[in-house]
Every structure is written in C-alpha cells, then in structure tokens.
Amino acid sequence: MDYRTVLTTCAYCGCGCSLYLEVLDGRVIHTFPCKTGPVNEGKLCVKGWNIHEFIHSPKRLTRPLLRQNGTLVEVSWDEALDFTARRLREIKEAHGSDSLAFLSSAKITNEENYLIQKFARAAVGTNNVDHCARL
C-alpha cells in the first residue's frame, strides 16, 4: 500500500487555496485543507473539499482522437501530433500566420500558458492569442 499526501493549489476559482491531495496506490481519494495556506488558513469551500472527485471521472479523455469519416476515433500520439503540426503548417503556408488562432487557458499552469503564446508568436508568427479572461 502506497499512501501519500501532496500539497498543491486548488484548481477552481481565483482564491488559490492550499490543499493536500490524499493519494492511495496512485489514486486521489480525498482532499483536505492546508492549515498554513496563506489564503485559506485551513479552510476550503464545498468545491475545494470535493476537488478530487473529477480527477478519476470515467469520462476523462485518455487517448488522442482524430476525426475520420466524420467521427472521432482513437489514434496514437504520433498520428495525432503529426496531423496537428502538419495541418497547422499547411494552413499557415496557404493563408498566412494570421489565419491561425490560439486559445490559451485560465485552467492550465503558467508554464503551459507561456509555451502556447510562445508557440503562437515565435513559431506561427501571429498574436492571435486569447483566453477566457472576459467570460
């Protein structure tokens, strides 16, 4: 039996509460608040207390999907990544950099947001980058 607690930051609202995920044999089984969290000081809201519940949802996507003859079918990572990169390149070559647009996300990390806008700006050559800050 492998039991661990991992200190991390809540992924719901902008409060940024510190919480522990309880992990048993590679599965997140519970959440509890961190007493020294600077924002929450040992408290969580109803969403935070239950944040482990969506992680292992059976509806999670676990394989890349590619549309073939109108339906999304499971494919390998190589196939999905090659398709994505090739089509992005083809559209850039045919219609110019500004014919591509990117939505980064308020749900992913700073490091990931940085890479997306870097990809859009440095690789594709467009400033068409936005996310749902307004929504």
Next chain:
Amino acid sequence: MTNSIAELEDADCIFVIGSNTTSSHPLVATRIFRAKEKGARLVVADPRQIQLALKADLYVRQNLGTDVALLNGIMNVILTRNWHAQSFIDERTEGFDEFRKVIAGYPPERVAELTGVAASDIIQIAEWYAKAKAASIVYCMGITQHTTGVDNVKSLANLAMLTGQIGRESTGVNPLRGQNNVQGACDMGGLPNVYPAYQAVTIPDIQKKFQNAWAATTLSDKVGLTIPGMLSGLAQGSVRALYVVGENPMVSDPDVSHVKKALQKAELLVVQDIFLTPTAELAHVVLPGTSFAEKDGTFSNTERRVQRVRKAIEPLGNARPDWEIIMEVSTRFGYPMHYGSPAEIMEEIARVTPSYGGITFDRLDGPGLCWPCPDKEHPGTKFLHKGRFSRGKGLFHAIDYKPPAEIVDAEYPFWLTTGRVHVHYHTGTMTRNSPSLHAEMPEGHLEIHPEDAHRLTVRQGDRVRVISRRGEITAKVSLTTRVDRGVVFMPFHFVECCANILTNPAHDPIAKIPEYKVCAVQIEKAA
C-alpha cells in the same frame, strides 16, 4: 487585486459591488466576515440580493447596468460635502478638473432615478466609504461583463483616488479573478496585445527583446484577435484554424448558436482538454491533457500570488501534461522546444518577465510569492501603488453613464442577468463530473420574483420558455425575492439549459468583454 486577500479583514469599510463573493470566492468572503466581526462596515451593491447582502450594514439594489451612474452619484456626494482627499489628489493624480465637471451632473436625486437606489442610501455609502480610515473595494464580473465594463472599472478607480483609499494597507480596488489561473494566463501573455508581463507587442524594443530571447525569425507587431474576433474571423473565412487548450467556448461564450456555426467553419479545430467538451466534440483532433493533479507547475491567484502545483499521480491512461503536448506540436511544426521540466520553463519566464524576475520553483515551497518580484532577493509585493502609481500619476477619467446595449421592451419585457452558483464552476466540466457537487444541483434553473411567476401562472419547479433575440431555451423556475420584479437570473454552467444561447454578444469597445450581465428576454409558460 491591488491589495492582498488577508488585508481585507483589517479594512474599516468594505464596498462589494458586482461580486457574489460567498458563492464564487468563498475564502475571500471569509475575510469579509472577519472584517465585520472586527467592526468594519459592509456595503453591498448588487441587482440580486445575494447572501452577502443579508449580512451587509447597507444593501442597495441598483438597476442592471447602472453602475457608472451609481458610482458617479457617490462621488458627487463626496465632492459636494468635501469628503474627498485633496492632498492625495494634488500629489498623486491628474485629470481631476475635467472629472469634477462630469461628476457635477450626478446629484443623488438624479442618480436615484437612474439606478433605483434611494438618494439617502447613496449619501450613506459616500460617507462610510470616504470617511473610513481604510476602505476596500471588492468587485467581480458584475462590474466587468457589460458594454461599459471598462467605464465601470475606471469609475471604481476614480472613487478610490478621490478618497485616497489606495496604495495603503487594507484599501484598494480589488477585482476577484474567476478562474484559478486567469491572472497567470494574462501575466504569461495569453492576450492578443501583449507578451508576458503586459509588454506591448507594438513596441519595437520589446519585440526585439523577445525576438532575441526566442530565437524567432520575425515577430508580428500587429495586435491579434480576441475571442469574439477569432469567431467572426472563422465565420468570414479570414481565420482558418483554431487551437483551443482547456477552454469551452461552446458553453462559455455569448450567443452559442453563432459560436457553433463559426467553429464548424474551421478548416482545422484542435482541442486539448481533459474531457470531451461540447467544443471538443466539434474538433478535427482532440489531444488529451492532464488535470492539475497530474503535473507540476504554478498558478497565480487573484492577489498575484504565484503558488506551486505539484504532481500527485501519473497522467491517466495515455494522457500527457499540456506543456509536453505543446512542446511536441511545436517541435514537429518546425520550431523545436525542449524543456526538461516546468521548473526549467519558469527559469525562461523569469528571464523575459520583469514582474516574475525573482521567481523560481525553489522559492515557492512556502506561501508563494506575490508579483512584482523583480529579483531573487525580492520578497514579493503585498499591495500595489504605494507612494506612486505604475503609470506615475493616477489618471482620473471623466465618465458619463451609458445604458446597456439591450433594454427591455414590450416584446422582451424581462431583464436577464447570469452568473455562478456555489456548487458549480464555469462550464461545469469539472463540477458536473464531481458526484457530490452534481448531487447538490443537478440541473439549471431560472430565478424569478414570485409576483412575476404568479402573473405567468407558473409555480416552483414549472418549466418556462425563455426567449431572447438570439435564441430560446426551456428552464425550471425557482421563485425567489433575491431578484427584483422584472428581473430574472440564470446560472450559466448547464449546457442543456444554456444561458449563453440567450445572452447578448454586444461587447465593451475596449476590453471586448460581452454583456453577459444584461439582456432582454421574454418568458412563457412551457406547454
């Protein structure tokens, strides 16, 4: 936020406008309650009588979309009674005279007519806020999601500068960011006009700096498209490909029927997400990313605090961390990216992002760091604008009240406003897949005043058709005096009862934020 969350509990007066804090930011609400226990005065202005309103020393219900009028009225009272901070205005601001002329046109009696708030209440808010030793403004999307969103925010800044309630402990203008890392996404340049740390894409020196840092051949100096621009670009054919990471415009954007048509026209729609969202269902390729539990990194919260996200479990199935997916796509596209870990990406971020200059993963093992944190010795910044504003002098804006883009008429006689509920979050992809939260509220609803319900001959739980100029949905009604007569409210989390089929995509001319908080609808009892 200009100030930190913890400072709220030592304010003498807290003015909450357009934030349903107990539902959307519960752990900020905790600080507001603590402030009240310590004797602070709490003023709440909101078209809905939210939970916080029940605890307020003064609650006012302004008509939808009349925030500028209300704030100008408060400032008119402050000026005519000499409660303003003249020395602060002289030393630290500019544009005061022109601003003062506009404010003169908003005596409380006129404002009472525009806003529905009694003149005596306007005077009381002005007195409590202006005379407090430390007064704090807290706002959220109730201020920003309007065609006058920028005007609303500038009016709050005017109020804080007029009274000198900024640049000190427990004061300030404090927007509550709705998503865990919306602050970080903005800080990292996830915006069409700026690189990381809000460095403009149009400034040649800045462009040159990033061109060198990124070894890029050329960088565009043209401001890019916002989401509404991308969607109309898709509809018109000027945009051909859209790559969406962890967003769900098919539920979150206004006028969803228009969004769907636009997305269906894309030659290439790439969606990287953890669930097959309604947006992902339209994609040509879907890349399975990971949740926050399956990767390392950082989030930046609403008080600018950069905190660690730590990997607790391996990615589910064949899913991969989003940073790895982007590296792979970029490398295969022809722009190689090779980072060994998110910590290594942060090292690069710190080099090009002045406000994150001193942030490294090593330093984030404690309570995190609030930016600006320009160097490795800097302890971070608790509150902004101490002694001096970022732009030098604080600028007063002279702003007149403008009505919302759509107003009620004989055909669409009800005002509709939208928002969140306490157990759900944004488009529901996470909370609706959480059994405990789903059980609390499994479906959407329409809040309506009992007298309006009576006129429509509907009872609690009956279904109604809700119709706007954009589309039509059916919803169960919930009778409550939380909303005023003639006003209805819907949460926007529920795709099968989708408030954003109804909402108006009319947006603020500067921020491009849609007017989710106001549109006109017709309501009929469903057969």
